[in-house]
Amino acid sequence: MHAFHQNWLAAAYACAAAALLALAGCSPAVQAAGAGQASQTIDPQQAARLHQYQTEVLPTLQANCLRCHGGMNRRGGFNMSTRAALMQGGKDGAMVVLGRPEDSLLVRVINPKLPEDDPMRMPPKGDRLTDAQVAAIRKWVADGVVMDR
Incomplete structure (x- = not known):
């Protein structure tokens, strides 16, 4: 050539x-x-963040969230299948405050300590997310919600 x-x-x-x-x-x-x-x-730090998303966060989202909040499914007007859609939020407003999991509605609604009858509890039915899953999502939000799409 x-x-x-x-x-x-x-x-x-x-x-x-x-x-x-x-x-x-x-x-x-x-x-x-x-x-x-x-x-x-x-950037090695970005690569590590993407790896954490792919190995810890994405499997949790696929198992617990994307059925109702992914692709064409947008319960509450909220879609989390892409970073752009996630950042748009839903009918309750912004779900993520980049770098601030303590101010992010997404982190609040997955808190395993929310009462069973709380209307914001996610997932609304079935098992709660484990402490490790919640910690991974908190870290993901703190690190700027790096995604591969």
């Missing part, structure tokens, strides 16, 4: 990867790797 095409292709891949990471809430750092080539490095 001609050197020009190799450099162009490498740059195109780097741009596409950077765009995907930006959509995921990550901030990639792009560094020059040499004459006309670029390689991408991800």
Whole structure:
């Protein structure tokens, strides 16, 4: 392959990867790797936050929340299937205050200590989230709600 095409292709891949990471809430750092080539490095802290979302938060959301608050299902006008939708909130207003789980309605409604008859209790039926699941969501909110979509 001609050197020009190799450099162009490498740059195109780097741009596409950077765009995907930006959509995921990550901030990639792009560094020059040499004459006309670029390689991408991800901030290790953002990578750790994304990993925590994918391994601790997302499974909890899938098992307990997205059935009613994901995709086309938007009970209470609230959809949490993407970061943009999550940040829009629902009929009760903003659900997340970035970096402040103590001020986030999402964290309040999943509190396992809420009484059974509290209308804001989530999930409304079935088992409560475990302390570990609540702690993971609190940390996720404190860390800025990094998501992969």
